[in-house]
Amino acid sequence: MTAAPATTAPSRPAATDRPHRTDGVTGRRRRRALTGWLFAAPFTVLFAVFMAVPVVASLAMSFTDLRSTDLRNPWSVDVVGLDNYVRLFSDALFRRAAVNTLVFVVVGVPLTIVAGLAAATALNSALVRFRAAFRVGFYLPVVTSIVAIAVVWRFLLDPEAGLVNNLLRVVGIDGPNWLGDSSLALPSITVMAAWRNFGFLMVIFLAGLQAVPADLYEAARIDGAGRWAQFRHVTLPMLRPTLLFGAVVTGIGYLQLFEEPFVMTRGGPLSSTLSVSYHIYNQFGFGNYGYAAAASYVLFVGIVALSALQFRLLRSSE
């Protein structure tokens, strides 16, 4: 770059105007760069070996027809270009999984945020006693193993012996088979996921609420704002960055829905709880490595797109 042809940079001053680089300066710079790289080497090497190489390899894999039967000779696979991606979108099961996942995210994320915000606001107000107990109670599902939760919820939702249907029976309603009905399984799982995850958002929102200066509320009250108006015009705008964070984190997590259907419904009944991650898991299990890698990249693009959308929607106005 030192001897760039003048034609490419006509507006620049001539090369001779620049200070001359002596060998000493270059040498010192090189040495400094070398030291820098040496310091960064442990991370760089680890990152390259354990992150960059697998990521690049999996991307390359998604353009081949690599299957589990090619394990001994992975270089003997055929390059199929975008074939995997084209097949993916004509795969009825993948489209079903994509729709299921989208429904889960579109319903689940707002539900979780509203529940988390409601819990945080309630706990932040002076009205609630035993605040610590509630805080622990709401947070408990977040740190409990999903397997334990799934087992308990399967008992709760059992069509005959389950608590939910027994309660419904008390008021005279014959409860449905929550997880066995193909139109109710996904909603059931959505509600369960919201219940499980809102505690995390509650903690984040609580921190956000406590950072809102009290004098803003005082000013609002003097201006005659009621409780709702205070919430609407003070709390929500001040909480915007926190809400954005919550929405992005929850959205990323929910797009990767896997554990709940895996332990509770095995993707059924009739594929109604099959998620994109679950589909990818199945494809890897079937040994279709190339195809599964392609599906993973589609999911990755989906996550990036959703996050970008959320940033755009919740960006503060200034």
Added chain:
Amino acid sequence: MRRQRRLWLAAAAAVLALAGCGRDAGGGQDGARSVGDGKATGEITVWAMGTEGEKLAEFAKAFTTENPDAKVTVTAVPWDAAHQKIASAIAGKQTPDISMIGTTWMGEFAKTGAFDPTPLNFVDKSAFFSGAWDTTVVDGTSYGVPWYVETRLIYYRKDLAQRAGITAAPQTWDELKTFAKALKEKAGAQSGLYLQPGGTGSWQSFLPFAWSNGAELTAGKDFSIDTPEMTEALTYYQSFFAENLSVKNDLGLQGALEQSFISGKVGAFVSGPWHVGLLTEQGGPGFADKFAVAPMPRKKTATSFIGGSDLAVFKDAKNRDAAWKFIAWLSKPEVQVKWYQAVKDLPAVQKGWDDSTLKDDPFLATFGLQLKDAKSPPPMATWEQVASVIDGQVERVAKAGENPATAVKTMQQQASSVGTGG
């Protein structure tokens, strides 16, 4: 600009590397090498899953007493991790000498070329149940030896059958239907005969009916699912759900099958040998007298499903000859009986069943009888995926009332697009 050039270079290198790929057109037929004479020597490394993995090391001591220069090292692998671990071992060419392989995985792993073909002059093929032996044969070459087997029978409540006025177990499809109806209507069972309504593994419940009706999954390298026989079998399977003789919930998934059978909600169901132990244990004292097993009912044949595990030797084995000698020892009838006594695995060797331990047990004797007419799906590299296609359509037929003819067409079309991996 320099950065850009570097990027282009990297891209070009990647393209070149990929261009170097490409499959070989023809796969050469594997020839089996023979095994040397004499006693086994050196270390034999074995991977085994589940109970087999836990108990084999202790069990193999009898082998090392016979072959003092040999040493058997067993690694217990959990079932969940086994497929991945074997796949990684093959990719890294760091395999043990022997691994236990689930019968339905044989097609996939044999296709990688990782297994040593069975030396047929060393292992006697006719000693095994033919259905079990077939699970080792991929494209005409055998790549292992059946270790133990299991098959599916009809479990039913004797006391309920008696109450419903039935004296003999059903022997034909029509009798099975009448039997299920009687258990429901006269003995108060919610499900006269519970059949798996789709979900993982429901092909194991459905295919015995298809095979008994003369249907086959493949003809040569192509799928032959779309036949009148298959449709008829699926229609019969569906009728149990349509006539409310079986609930449409997957009781196995909810872990409710055993309790439903014990409480009498389920009058009969189809399952493998492990349920004898489970039911005796969970049913409490005296329950063992309340149920019995019956062979699959006859249509054209009375075929059931045969499962279990095979033992395969890897091409990258360090101690191949000794590995085959160890497998030959495990296949001896008397060793198979001892293995049954140790872990309750049913012998894959027919002579093992002549022993009184197995012959005199009424439950086991029926399993032994059924094993003579039991089949497995043809080994293929894509089996797991084809199985999930069948599971999916069985579910549609059972739960959503899909027309069986349409379901069979969809199975054929989806399975063909998956291919046999050949």
